[in-house]
Amino acid sequence: MIGRQGRTGSNPTIRDVASRAGVSIATVSRVINNSPHKVHGATRRRVLRSVVRLGYHPNAVARGLRRGTSHSIALIVPDITNPFFPAIARGVEDAARRHGFAVVLGNTDGDPQRERAYLDILRTRWVDGVLFAGVGGEVGDLHELMAEGVPAVLIARDVGGGQIDTVLTDGFAGLRLGTTHLLRLGHRRIAFLGGPRGLPVARERLNGYRRALREFRLQPDHHMIVSGDFRVDGGRAAMARLLARDRPFTAVVAANDLMAIGAMEVLRAAGRRIPEDVAVVGFDDIPFAAFVDPPLTTVAQPTYRLGALAVERLLALMRGEVGGPRRIVLQPQLVVRRSCGGDRPGSDQRDR
Amino acid sequence: MIGRQGRTGSNPTIRDVASRAGVSIATVSRVINNSPHKVHGATRRRVLRSVVRLGYHPNAVARGLRRGTSHSIALIVPDITNPFFPAIARGVEDAARRHGFAVVLGNTDGDPQRERAYLDILRTRWVDGVLFAGVGGEVGDLHELMAEGVPAVLIARDVGGGQIDTVLTDGFAGLRLGTTHLLRLGHRRIAFLGGPRGLPVARERLNGYRRALREFRLQPDHHMIVSGDFRVDGGRAAMARLLARDRPFTAVVAANDLMAIGAMEVLRAAGRRIPEDVAVVGFDDIPFAAFVDPPLTTVAQPTYRLGALAVERLLALMRGEVGGPRRIVLQPQLVVRRSCGGDRPGSDQRDR
DNA sequence: TTGTACGCGTTATCAG
DNA sequence: CTGATAACGCGTACAA
Numbered sequence: 204m205i206g207r208q209g210r211t212g213s214n215p216t217i218r219d220v221a222s223r224a225g226v227s228i229a230t231v232s233r234v235i236n237n238s239p240h241k242v243h244g245a246t247r248r249r250v251l252r253s254v255v256r257l258g259y260h261p262n263a264v265a266r267g268l269r270r271g272t273s274h275s276i277a278l279i280v281p282d283i284t285n286p287f288f289p290a291i292a293r294g295v296e297d298a299a300r301r302h303g304f305a306v307v308l309g310n311t312d313g314d315p316q317r318e319r320a321y322l323d324i325l326r327t328r329w330v331d332g333v334l335f336a337g338v339g340g341e342v343g344d345l346h347e348l349m350a351e352g353v354p355a356v357l358i359a360r361d362v363g364g365g366q367i368d369t370v371l372t373d374g375f376a377g378l379r380l381g382t383t384h385l386l387r388l389g390h391r392r393i394a395f396l397g398g399p400r401g402l403p404v405a406r407e408r409l410n411g412y413r414r415a416l417r418e419f420r421l422q423p424d425h426h427m428i429v430s431g432d433f434r435v436d437g438g439r440a441a442m443a444r445l446l447a448r449d450r451p452f453t454a455v456v457a458a459n460d461l462m463a464i465g466a467m468e469v470l471r472a473a474g475r476r477i478p479e480d481v482a483v484v485g486f487d488d489i490p491f492a493a494f495v496d497p498p499l500t501t502v503a504q505p506t507y508r509l510g511a512l513a514v515e516r517l518l519a520l521m522r523g524e525v526g527g528p529r530r531i532v533l534q535p536q537l538v539v540r541r542s543c544g545g546d547r548p549g550s551d552q553r554d555r
Numbered sequence: 556m557i558g559r560q561g562r563t564g565s566n567p568t569i570r571d572v573a574s575r576a577g578v579s580i581a582t583v584s585r586v587i588n589n590s591p592h593k594v595h596g597a598t599r600r601r602v603l604r605s606v607v608r609l610g611y612h613p614n615a616v617a618r619g620l621r622r623g624t625s626h627s628i629a630l631i632v633p634d635i636t637n638p639f640f641p642a643i644a645r646g647v648e649d650a651a652r653r654h655g656f657a658v659v660l661g662n663t664d665g666d667p668q669r670e671r672a673y674l675d676i677l678r679t680r681w682v683d684g685v686l687f688a689g690v691g692g693e694v695g696d697l698h699e700l701m702a703e704g705v706p707a708v709l710i711a712r713d714v715g716g717g718q719i720d721t722v723l724t725d726g727f728a729g730l731r732l733g734t735t736h737l738l739r740l741g742h743r744r745i746a747f748l749g750g751p752r753g754l755p756v757a758r759e760r761l762n763g764y765r766r767a768l769r770e771f772r773l774q775p776d777h778h779m780i781v782s783g784d785f786r787v788d789g790g791r792a793a794m795a796r797l798l799a800r801d802r803p804f805t806a807v808v809a810a811n812d813l814m815a816i817g818a819m820e821v822l823r824a825a826g827r828r829i830p831e832d833v834a835v836v837g838f839d840d841i842p843f844a845a846f847v848d849p850p851l852t853t854v855a856q857p858t859y860r861l862g863a864l865a866v867e868r869l870l871a872l873m874r875g876e877v878g879g880p881r882r883i884v885l886q887p888q889l890v891v892r893r894s895c896g897g898d899r900p901g902s903d904q905r906d907r
Numbered sequence: 908t909t910g911t912a913c914g915c916g917t918t919a920t921c922a923g
Numbered sequence: 924c925t926g927a928t929a930a931c932g933c934g935t936a937c938a939a
Contacts, residue, residue: 214678216915216916216917217916217917217918218916226925226926227925227926227927228916228917228918228926228927229918229919229925229926229927229928230924230925230926232917232918232919233918233925236917236918238918238919240924240925241924242924242925243924243925246924246925260675260678260679261679261916261917262620262679262915262916262917263679263681264616264619264620264625264681264915264916264917265620265915265916265917265918265931266916266917266918267616267917267931268614268616268617268620268915268916268917268931268932268933269916269917269918269919269930269931270917270918270931271931273616275659275681278660282645283635283641283644283645283648284641284642284645286638286641288641289635289636289638289640289641290636292635292660293634293635293636293662296635296660296661296662297662300661305659305661305676305681306659306660306661307627307657307658307659307660308630308644308648308658308659308660309648309652309657309658310645310648310649323612324615324657326566326612327612327613327614327615329615329616329627329657568931568932568933569932569933569934570932578909578910579909579910579911580910580911580932580933580934581909581910581911581934581935582908582909582910584933584934584935585909585934585935588934590934590935592908592909592935593908594908594909595908595909598908598909613932613933614931614932614933616931616932616933617915617931617932617933617934618932618933618934619915619933620914620915620916620917620931620932620933621914621915621932621933621934621935622915622933622934623915
């Protein structure tokens with residue numbers, strides 16, 4: 204506890220302020236909270252003076268005990284090291300601070316046990332609400348939390364059911380956008396690197412890809428669709444399998460950036476130049492995608508806003524505003540990184 | 556406050572547990588804290604039973620008020636979005652959780668005002684200690700904190716004076732290592748992209764570069780030394796200036812990865828191939844460096860350990876162990892990314 | 908071995 | 924308008 208063990212002595216308390224100002228602690232409390240209760244102007248000034256004199260800061264812990272609110276929220280992510288999450292964390296922290304809330308960070312590695320451990324900590328009243336970013340399929344505990352009336356919001360993760368407030372990016376629109384981009388450039392044989400089969404978000408993205416093709420009167424060819432695990436390794440493996448199938452393609456759209464990066468690696472190793480021979484488009488907004496060479500065209504998620512909006516929604520929930528939208532869907536945006544010559548059409552419409 | 560506004564009613568308190576077990580709250584307290592105070596086995600079991608029955612979790616806020624410790628620490632970073640910090644944050648969080656501490660995250664953007672605002676929040680007893688990662692030159696507030704007896708540790712930032720506990724990587728050794736690597740490969744004309752002039756860490760790294768040269772009986776040529784700002788843009792600008800000077804060089808060592816990335820961009824734009832024409836070595840361990848193409852050879856900081864060690868030191872400080880080392884210096888390591896042909900000698904010792 | 912009662916620093920309620 | 928005072932939930936001397 205800051206200042207507690209300082210040899211300067213404990214922080215001044217409301218009592219110190221009161222006695223120094225020659226008033227009761229009740230009056231001091233009213234002043235520092237500018238309560239609606241009327242306080243004489245002169246008295247108020249006297250109080251404020253001794254507040255600054257003593258460098259008084261109300262003790263948040265005591266206040267929390269009394270008011271039943273700690274003015275802090277938790278942000279639970281699988282792994283802050285995963286480049287997708289820092290931007291979310293930043294959005295969350297900025298918004299929270301604007302409202303005077305502190306943010307407690309937790310990493311779960313997607314481990315349900317770790318997740319549960321966190322929930323227990325939170326239950327002991329550390330925080331007023333919880334934000335779960337990219338939490339795994341395990342929603343049992345979440346529902347438990349909801350049942351207890353804990354305000355919670357999911358970020359960038361769809362668990363369906365509509366029971367829990369969620370803020371996410373439209374994955375369907377995103378992949379439709381990316382695929383359409385390639386189609387407009389003239390590509391006709393476009394492969395798809397998808398996420399894990401069962402996952403709702405993966406399914407949704409696949410559907411976006413399919414829709415784009417159909418809008419161009421093309422039949423999705425299931426031989427050109429492989430699934431991975433949303434990670435670089437998965438991208439490598441998926442691309443390797445795709446190449447093994449020996450189906451010609453002039454472009455690839457990946458369900459996320461990390462897979463796109465892995466795929467590009469394998470493509471280059473196989474002697475195919477990017478983007479001259481194969482154009483690649485990813486999904487997600489992870490900052491380092493900008494540094495990848497050749498530049499990766501990406502459908503960017505408004506990651507920062509995702510975090511900020513989640514906080515707004517969470518605060519609304521905490522205020523008891525149950526009326527709001529339970530589901531906020533943001534639109535992604537196509538980002539063609541440094542158009543240094545690349546990404547141009549498969550020169551001509553080769554096949555077809 | 557979790558559970559407070561739940562319609563399920565408030566969380567059970569120590570009183571509920573006590574009455575259900577037919578004992579006093581003191582006994583319950585002793586059991587759940589397994590205090591040295593003797594408690595009859597049977598009584599203990601009865602208490603524990605009602606604890607699980609009621610799903611009791613001690614209220615951390617009340618406990619904090621009583622004990623004078625919140626069991627949480629703050630991690631203040633300039634910007635969690637900067638890829639250098641997530642790994643630190645992860646190390647911090649893991650270590651903290653192992654000890655039952657929560658981590659409160661804060662971004663300052665290096666703005667002294669924001670920094671000060673945080674300190675005020677912390678002063679209100681949110682946290683038991685503070686970790687400052689990469690904080691700017693402004694140390695005034697820090698000393699103020701120290702004076703108040705707040706446990707604080709600096710991560711990856713040297714403010715000198717030895718007044719504040721610090722955990723950092725040996726930048727001198729790092730750049731000496733990277734430069735020596737190039738020298739061993741046969742390079743003799745090695746340029747240096749440094750950090751901001753005044754900064755202690757920048758100076759230190761420059762000295763490492765110089766030392767390596769001298770150890771090879773080479774005079775550092777100040778025409779080959781340019782300074783930037785530790786960011787990608789700075790790397791671009793610095794490299795542009797270097798090229799303008801028209802001094803031949805076969806290798807570049809950058810004071811950090813971001814600058815190295817910017818430099819490589821400009822080099823390629825200037826038609827120089829990497830690493831065939833110019834070898835590049837960076838300093839820092841930011842994950843995406845691994846994805847840069849061509850692969851960037853790097854002197855890696857043990858970022859995760861930096862965070863973990865800082866927590867250990869902080870906890871020691873909180874326990875009042877003033878005796879420990881005030882300055883922990885970790886050694887960096889040379890990481891030659893995927894040796895895909897590159898990074899080889901300037902073929903022969905061209906000049907000299 | 909167990910229980911009673913006080914205080915941690917605030918806020919809120921009720922008298923004055 | 925101001926001031927006592929009772930909680931908030933817990934840990935711990937002190938008493939039994």
